Amino acid sequence: MSGATRSPGPEPPRRRGRQRYVEKDGRCNVQQGNVREPGRYLTDLFTTLADLQWRLSLLFFVLAYALTWLFFGAIWWLVAYGRGDLEHLGDAAWTPCVNNLNGFVAAFLFSIETETTIGYGHRVITDQCPEGIALLLLQAILGSMVNAFMVGCMFVKISQPNKRAATLVFSSHAVVSLRDGRLCLMFRVGDLRSSHIVEASIRAKLIRSRQTLEGEFIPLHQTDLSVGFETGDDRLFLVSPLVISHEIDAASPFWEASRRALERDDFEIVVILEGMVEATGMTCQARSSYLVDEVLWGHRFTSVLTLEDGFYEVDYATFHQTFEVPTPSCSARELAEAAARLDAHLYWSIPSRLDEKVEEEGAGEGAGGEAGTDKEQNGCLPPPESESKV
Numbered sequence: 001m002s003g004a005t006r007s008p009g010p011e012p013p014r015r016r017g018r019q020r021y022v023e024k025d026g027r028c029n030v031q032q033g034n035v036r037e038p039g040r041y042l043t044d045l046f047t048t049l050a051d052l053q054w055r056l057s058l059l060f061f062v063l064a065y066a067l068t069w070l071f072f073g074a075i076w077w078l079v080a081y082g083r084g085d086l087e088h089l090g091d092a093a094w095t096p097c098v099n100n101l102n103g104f105v106a107a108f109l110f111s112i113e114t115e116t117t118i119g120y121g122h123r124v125i126t127d128q129c130p131e132g133i134a135l136l137l138l139q140a141i142l143g144s145m146v147n148a149f150m151v152g153c154m155f156v157k158i159s160q161p162n163k164r165a166a167t168l169v170f171s172s173h174a175v176v177s178l179r180d181g182r183l184c185l186m187f188r189v190g191d192l193r194s195s196h197i198v199e200a201s202i203r204a205k206l207i208r209s210r211q212t213l214e215g216e217f218i219p220l221h222q223t224d225l226s227v228g229f230e231t232g233d234d235r236l237f238l239v240s241p242l243v244i245s246h247e248i249d250a251a252s253p254f255w256e257a258s259r260r261a262l263e264r265d266d267f268e269i270v271v272i273l274e275g276m277v278e279a280t281g282m283t284c285q286a287r288s289s290y291l292v293d294e295v296l297w298g299h300r301f302t303s304v305l306t307l308e309d310g311f312y313e314v315d316y317a318t319f320h321q322t323f324e325v326p327t328p329s330c331s332a333r334e335l336a337e338a339a340a341r342l343d344a345h346l347y348w349s350i351p352s353r354l355d356e357k358v359e360e361e362g363a364g365e366g367a368g369g370e371a372g373t374d375k376e377q378n379g380c381l382p383p384p385e386s387e388s389k390v
Helices: 045-051 054-083 105-114 129-158 161-166 258-263 332-367 368-376 385-389
Strands: 168-170 174-179 182-191 197-211 215-224 242-247 266-278 281-292 295-297 299-301 303-306 312-314 320-322
Touching: 045 129, 054 105, 054 129, 105 129, 105 295, 161 281, 161 385, 168 266, 168 281, 174 299, 182 266, 182 299, 197 242, 320 332
Parallel strands: 174 295
Antiparallel strands: 168 182, 174 182, 182 242, 197 215, 197 266, 266 281, 299 320, 303 312
16 A cells, blocks of 8 residues: 555664773773682781771771770789789778779770870879789780781871872764874873872773684783874873874784774773872773774864963863864775885876877977088087088
8 A cells, every 4th residue: 555654674783882991981891700819818918908988997996905805804814803803992902903993994095095096194003013014025026017007097088199180081982093104092091180280191902802713712901002102202202292102003903994894893092190199199091992982983073272371271161072184984094005006107207208208208309400500500600520620
């Protein structure tokens, strides 16, 4: 029937989004499972405590001091109980181990005063208790060790440089366009703080699956993307935002990737920025990643730097903005081959044109040779020597 409407066909299957290996904020999307030897974490207890979440770190901090005070408070109470001090509380002739220690609460308070060196003066150890003196020395030493360990952990956790990475920003997209006649993959990095990153360096990794010639499947194979290691361009002076460029040459994994092939590919580009924090001297690392959908072919970054009266100003409102530019859709290999053919054509065409010009000039000289001789003889030139001698 002519009036019947055709039902639409089945929709093509949508491309499943790739699972990120590294999130945009730099967190690695990897979880460690089935660890058969958890005791290895205890061999480096300091790092384990520094890596804990803040609520767990604070809980461990409180428990470390509270349990230490309770432990030594119980020992002080046992010493007083064993010597019979609790049975002679009102006896003036009895010399206790610790004056005014009349119960467990008093022993717990004395333990706190001993470890924190508060010393209120109400409870004090006497010289008639050698076991109490030994316990006092032990608690003073162990208390100092606990203080050093816990204060060190809290200091490291507070001064961890991963928070500095929050002010190191990457562009939301990477772009592919021409630079000096060559295809380049580019992304932009910037530092929001006035205190700079010292000895900053940049790296890039291509993450995608591959299969070896022997049939081994490698799900997350890592390949280096050159961003100027050979020339030193990977070492950055990150005062203002910089555009990092990866030239797609014969050594690049994108050498044979055209625009259409790149859009059908499945990969992730991980970028890593490292350097020392100028204020603390600690090493800082910031990470980000780009999926296939976040690589824009034929785009270029908008400039963010302007010259004002006596200084340069960075406009971070346009940090992530790009604009389209004319870019060939072919691969870098095809572009290089086309450029080579053009250079070869120019190389052979220029000498042929010169040969044609020389031949034309030679033909012109041959045709006008006799006329030129007559002209010279009819002019003011002297006659040949043979004629002058006659």
